[in-house]
Amino acid sequence: MSLVRQDFREIQRLVRPGARVLDVGCGTGDLLELLQKEKNVDGRGIEISASGVAACLAKGLSVMQGDADRDLADFPARSFDYAVLSQTLQAVREPKKVLSDLLRLADRAIVSFPNFGHWRVRLKLLTTGRMPSTEALPEPWWSTSNIHLCTLRDFTILCADLDLRIEACSALANGAPARPIEPDRPIENWRAESALFLLSRRTAGSGEVVGRAQPDLFS
Amino acid sequence: MSETLDRSHAIETGGGVIRLDRPLRLDSGLSLKRVDIAYKTYGRLNDDRSNAVLVCHALTGDQHVASAHPMTGRPGWWSRVVGEGKTLDPTRYFIICTNVVGGCMGSTGPASISPDTGQPYALTFPVITIPDMVRAQAAFIEQLGIETLFAVVGGSMGGMQVLQWAADYPDRLFSAVCIAAAARHSAQNIAFHEVGRQAIMADPNWCGGDYASRSLRPEKGLAVARMAAHITYLSEPALQRKFGRELQRDGLSWGFDADFQVESYLRHQGSSFVDRFDANSYLYITRAMDYFDLAAQADGVLGEAFRGAKGLRICVMSFTSDWLYPTAEARIVVRALNAAGARASFVEIESDKGHDAFLLDEPVMDEALSGFLMSAAFARGICL
Numbered sequence: 001m002s003l004v005r006q007d008f009r010e011i012q013r014l015v016r017p018g019a020r021v022l023d024v025g026c027g028t029g030d031l032l033e034l035l036q037k038e039k040n041v042d043g044r045g046i047e048i049s050a051s052g053v054a055a056c057l058a059k060g061l062s063v064m065q066g067d068a069d070r071d072l073a074d075f076p077a078r079s080f081d082y083a084v085l086s087q088t089l090q091a092v093r094e095p096k097k098v099l100s101d102l103l104r105l106a107d108r109a110i111v112s113f114p115n116f117g118h119w120r121v122r123l124k125l126l127t128t129g130r131m132p133s134t135e136a137l138p139e140p141w142w143s144t145s146n147i148h149l150c151t152l153r154d155f156t157i158l159c160a161d162l163d164l165r166i167e168a169c170s171a172l173a174n175g176a177p178a179r180p181i182e183p184d185r186p187i188e189n190w191r192a193e194s195a196l197f198l199l200s201r202r203t204a205g206s207g208e209v210v211g212r213a214q215p216d217l218f219s
Numbered sequence: 220m221s222e223t224l225d226r227s228h229a230i231e232t233g234g235g236v237i238r239l240d241r242p243l244r245l246d247s248g249l250s251l252k253r254v255d256i257a258y259k260t261y262g263r264l265n266d267d268r269s270n271a272v273l274v275c276h277a278l279t280g281d282q283h284v285a286s287a288h289p290m291t292g293r294p295g296w297w298s299r300v301v302g303e304g305k306t307l308d309p310t311r312y313f314i315i316c317t318n319v320v321g322g323c324m325g326s327t328g329p330a331s332i333s334p335d336t337g338q339p340y341a342l343t344f345p346v347i348t349i350p351d352m353v354r355a356q357a358a359f360i361e362q363l364g365i366e367t368l369f370a371v372v373g374g375s376m377g378g379m380q381v382l383q384w385a386a387d388y389p390d391r392l393f394s395a396v397c398i399a400a401a402a403r404h405s406a407q408n409i410a411f412h413e414v415g416r417q418a419i420m421a422d423p424n425w426c427g428g429d430y431a432s433r434s435l436r437p438e439k440g441l442a443v444a445r446m447a448a449h450i451t452y453l454s455e456p457a458l459q460r461k462f463g464r465e466l467q468r469d470g471l472s473w474g475f476d477a478d479f480q481v482e483s484y485l486r487h488q489g490s491s492f493v494d495r496f497d498a499n500s501y502l503y504i505t506r507a508m509d510y511f512d513l514a515a516q517a518d519g520v521l522g523e524a525f526r527g528a529k530g531l532r533i534c535v536m537s538f539t540s541d542w543l544y545p546t547a548e549a550r551i552v553v554r555a556l557n558a559a560g561a562r563a564s565f566v567e568i569e570s571d572k573g574h575d576a577f578l579l580d581e582p583v584m585d586e587a588l589s590g591f592l593m594s595a596a597f598a599r600g601i602c603l
Contacts, residue, residue, distance in 0.1 A: 045471045050566050050567060050569060050587070054583055054586040057534065057587050057590035058589075058590030058594060059590075059593040060595070060597065062532070062562040062564045063565075064565040065567050071232055074553060076557065079560075219478070
């Protein structure tokens with residue numbers, strides 16, 4: 001099963017039935033369509049290409065043309081239960097702002113990205129002295145859209161910085177089932193090819209503690 | 220239901236004029252006692268009355284959306300989109316297009332005879348607004364016995380009417396498509412319209428609007444108005460590509476003939492327009508557009524104007540080179556629709572054809588429009 005499909009399956013597992021879901025960077029709408037069919041969600045999408053939006057419209061999805069850096073402001077605060085950013089965080093101009101925007105307009109964010117701390121990446125850099133190209137990161141440095149790569153460790157530090165609660169994390173790998181992990185364990189930063197996080201705010205803007213962690217995870 | 224029902228073709232077309240069964244209340248506080256609505260229909264209303272699509276025309280458009288214009292003989296203004304096998308297919312939908320109140324193609328407007336005086340209204344015609352036009356359309360649709368439209372679709376001023384429908388009659392709509400429009404007229408929009416109006420009023424044949432009773436026509440003024448407006452419908456790259464600095468003949472005339480092809484083109488646009496359009500209608504309809512400000516109708520909060528539109532399927536489209544109703548304006552609309560909880564979609568179509576792109580060959584627009592309508596038709600249960 002491809003990495004993208006692994007991602008979708010894990011997202012599908014995390015999302016509660018009937019939830020309001022925003023998929024940022026929804027492409028041709030495959031994930032939203034899957035979630036609508038399997039979880040009966042009320043789905044919306046943001047997609048950068050007009051042809052992607054047109055494909056989504058043909059599937060009956062409500063999708064806005066736009067990009068994560070600029071257009072998340074088009075949605076009012078807390079209009080969704082989940083905001084999904086699948087394998088896109090590393091390609092946005094301002095990951096920190098995008099992450100906090102996601103958690104402004106949704107109670108929970110589901111974010112996945114390729115882990116630059118994976119052993120194969122580290123080994124390639126160490127042995128070849130060149131920017132690693134892997135299955136998850138196939139493009140050369142000068143043409144890649146992945147401009148903000150990070151490791152598992154980098155990401156958990158950013159979450160702490162933004163006062164986000166990590167409710168769940170799984171490692172994703174090509175051809176293997178998703179594996180629940182503790183993202184702060186150094187060994188996982190070596191092992192996880194890609195990781196998927198379920199995040200929520202620890203505090204509202206006022207400092208008041210919000211919500212409780214989604215209890216039905218990894219049961 | 221119509222005077223000219225044509226059963227000779229596979230597609231039924233209808234058309235004619237229907238008088239509204241009640242006076243039309245106007246935003247100005249006045250009302251119009253007798254209102255005729257000229258219309259065309261294509262296709263057949265299904266037994267559930269669930270497949271009606273209202274197409275709203277733009278400033279200088281009319282009800283002849285997909286049939287030859289009776290005066291010019293040219294194909295309908297959106298026959299690229301409306302027709303058998305096309306995006307709005309009359310074998311599936313019952314497509315209705317009405318001439319707006321204030322227009323000059325059969326609906327009551329300033330050229331109509333006032334029941335009070337027996338003379339053309341001219342400038343005694345009350346100022347009308349986009350909400351007035353939509354109120355008349357809603358009354359018309361009701362008289363046809365249609366409770367809920369499957370879709371209301373329009374570009375430019377037609378798109379403004381679509382937004383007004385979403386604000387005023389969200390319960391009578393299943394879906395909506397607003398193309399190349401905005402929720403209000405900008406200062407620049409108003410400014411260009413004012414140039415057009417002043418050109419008309421500066422024509423000595425305009426006679427304070429009373430040209431009809433004197434058998435005159437302010438053709439020069441109306442043509443200049445059209446020429447100025449036409450520039451705003453195009454983009455600089457489109458004009459450059461089409462005409463550049465190409466000359467009509469070899470060499471310059473060293474005078475004020477139409478030396479450049481772009482001049483000749485504009486003159487043609489102006490002179491052909493006056494054959495089919497009434498100068499006073501042009502004043503009234505441009506005024507209606509200038510007065511349009513949907514947020515102002517809801518204490519300045521656009522999202523409030525759409526408060527009844529929660530859950531409405533609506534698709535907003537803009538074109539990259541449209542400087543009359545730019546993408547930023549469309550985004551304002553979409554943001555307000557999102558705030559109101561509508562099921563809003565938005566597409567910005569890459570095109571260098573300017574505002575008029577919505578009338579032209581734009582495959583991405585076609586794809587988005589047909590995808591949106593087909594999936595809505597499926598949800599509505601009218602898709603085969």
